[in-house]
Amino acid sequence: MKALAKDPEDEINTKTKDVKRWKYAVKCPHITSIILIALVAIGTLRPMQKYDNFFGISNLLLLKQEQIHVTKNIGPIPGCNLFSGKWIYDNASYPLYEEEQCSFLGNRFPACKKNGREDFKYQQWRWQPHHCDTPRFNGSALLERLRGKKLIFVGDSLGRNQWESMICLTITQFPPPSLKSWKLETEGNFLNFHFYEYNATIAFYWEPFLVESDGDNAARHTPHNATIRIKSIENHGRHWIDADILVFDTFAWWVVGHWFTILWGSFEGRDSIYKMAEVKPRLYEMALNTWSDWLEMQINPSKTKMFFMSHSPFHYGPAVPKIYHCIGKKEPIGDDKYWPSSASRDFMQVVESVIEKLEERGIKIEYMNITQLSGYRVDAHPSVLAGNRSDCLHWCLPGVPDVWNQLLYAYIINS
Numbered sequence: 219m220k221a222l223a224k225d226p227e228d229e230i231n232t233k234t235k236d237v238k239r240w241k242y243a244v245k246c247p248h249i250t251s252i253i254l255i256a257l258v259a260i261g262t263l264r265p266m267q268k269y270d271n272f273f274g275i276s277n278l279l280l281l282k283q284e285q286i287h288v289t290k291n292i293g294p295i296p297g298c299n300l301f302s303g304k305w306i307y308d309n310a311s312y313p314l315y316e317e318e319q320c321s322f323l324g325n326r327f328p329a330c331k332k333n334g335r336e337d338f339k340y341q342q343w344r345w346q347p348h349h350c351d352t353p354r355f356n357g358s359a360l361l362e363r364l365r366g367k368k369l370i371f372v373g374d375s376l377g378r379n380q381w382e383s384m385i386c387l388t389i390t391q392f393p394p395p396s397l398k399s400w401k402l403e404t405e406g407n408f409l410n411f412h413f414y415e416y417n418a419t420i421a422f423y424w425e426p427f428l429v430e431s432d433g434d435n436a437a438r439h440t441p442h443n444a445t446i447r448i449k450s451i452e453n454h455g456r457h458w459i460d461a462d463i464l465v466f467d468t469f470a471w472w473v474v475g476h477w478f479t480i481l482w483g484s485f486e487g488r489d490s491i492y493k494m495a496e497v498k499p500r501l502y503e504m505a506l507n508t509w510s511d512w513l514e515m516q517i518n519p520s521k522t523k524m525f526f527m528s529h530s531p532f533h534y535g536p537a538v539p540k541i542y543h544c545i546g547k548k549e550p551i552g553d554d555k556y557w558p559s560s561a562s563r564d565f566m567q568v569v570e571s572v573i574e575k576l577e578e579r580g581i582k583i584e585y586m587n588i589t590q591l592s593g594y595r596v597d598a599h600p601s602v603l604a605g606n607r608s609d610c611l612h613w614c615l616p617g618v619p620d621v622w623n624q625l626l627y628a629y630i631i632n633s
Contacts, residue, residue, distance in 0.1 A: 294632035298350035300625050301587045305343045305550045305594055313341040313616035314355060315390035320382070320615065322402055327600045328382055330614035337548055340598045340614055345591060345621040352621070353628040357391035363630055364418040370458055373467035374426035376530045378409070379612050380465070381422035383619035384626075385411050388420065407436045407454065425454050426471040429505045432485070433471065444471065445479040445492070448504050451512045459516055462523065463630065466509075469529030469565065470611060472502055499564045506572045514581055523633055525584045525626065526573060528566060531558035531593040532611040544599040544610035551594045558593035584629055588622050 323329045331338065345352055371381040389400065403410045407424040424436035430447040433440065434454065458464055476497055483490030495501055517524070533544040566589065573583045598617045600609040613619050 294629050295350050295353075298347055300347050300350070300352065300628065301591055303345055303347035303591065304554060305591075306346045307339075307342060308344040309339075309342040312344055314620055315386055315616055317615060319390040320386040322385065323382060323615065326382075327609055327612045328379060328615035328617075330600050333600065335601075335614065339548055340595075341616045343550060343595070343598075345624070352624050353631070355387050355620075355624050355627050356631075357388040359631060360388060360627060361413055361416045361418050364413075364420070364462070365416045366418065367462035368419045368421065368460060369463040369465070370461040371422045371465045371467075372425055372428070372458060373465075373527075374424075374470050375612060376470055377465070377467040377527070378422050378424070379530075379615075380467070380527070380619045380622055381409065381420070383615055383617075384420055384623045386615055387620060387623055388413075406457075407434065408457070423454070423457060426468060427505055428466065428468045428509045430454060442475050443477070443479070444475070445481050445485075446501075446505070447481045447483075447485075448501065449482065449508050451508050455512050455516060462521065463525070464517075464522060465525045465527065465626065467527040467529070468505075470532070472497060472565070473560070473562065499562070499568050502565055503568045503572065506568060510572050510576050510581075513576065513583075514579055517581070519581050523584075523630070524582070525586055525629070526569060527622065528569065528585065528587045528589045529561060530611075530613075531561040531589055533558065533560070533596045533599065544596050545601050545608060547597040547601075549597055551596055556594060557590065561589045561593060586622065586625060586629075588625070591621065592618050 317323070317329055317331045320329070323332075325332065327333070330340075369384075371377045371384075392399070399415060400411060400413045403412065409422040411420045413419070424434070426433055427444070427446055428451065430450040430453055432445045478495055478497060478501065480493050480495045480501070481490055482493075513524070533547075570585065573585050576583055595613075595618050596610075598613055600612055600614055
């Protein structure tokens, strides 16, 4: 049955009646006041638990917000934000391994003890989330989960720092190896650590901007005055397609200088276009958009689990107060409101926005927000030990990257 159309005259009559009611209310203000007082009284006396008056609805919204705050979890453990907590001194349980067990480090900066650091308290701090415990790392459980699979860290020297930590955590839980057990191989931009018994690989791939640049040579590179192909990623990305787990990071190279050269076209092309550009979050966003578009087209999210590490803060530079300079520091920063000045919230918002848009398109990236927890650890850098120069960017091992990997391990094991 068709609905009857409203008579326009009826609508006019209805509006006329409404106007007359308002005119009567204005002429009889005492009656209007009595009615309003009665309505307020009725609303106040009605049971609040029904939440069907204005005040009840407000309280319901507040209650729901409080419940969301209490039950919110950021990570694989219900009711727990793994990234919010404090550092606890724990020389009974830490370090999780000894630096000497990681012979593959050689004389690189993470080997702080070998390079002359004499205080080792930096190795004995445990990250304690506020409402749960950080899962204890289990190397055999990780390799069992990685059996027949490949885990690749993609990024800059801090990504390598994390990869080195992951290898140290894993191999030191097994008896001394023979070459038949595992092997480290270098191939192009890859550092591959093969675990033959598990047919598993934990690799690092050097790609500091994620997109292509003239800093892509893993052995010879510099972040200063870099030239970036901001729309190109395929030449390197094709090496990651078969990964089962991908862990990305890119930040440090974006903030070491003030200007980049942006290249449209190839390095060899005669028609290529070069343009000088100031380092701003917009450039970072353009690169991450190239990365995200490539992921959407090339990566199968049902096969590959993906993570993005928020940027690791450093503790030097003119913007950082001297009190937080890493040289000579032997204790973490105790102020839980401290935010490292090197950590750009603008850049972090770019990453978070790109990841959110990817999720809307069906690509899930776990965002590992390790910035603040790492920022407290002003004591845990190589400092002046790295070739007699100040290094307040990278991290000693054992140390802070072990916690990043404990949190990553929690995601992998519980996924």
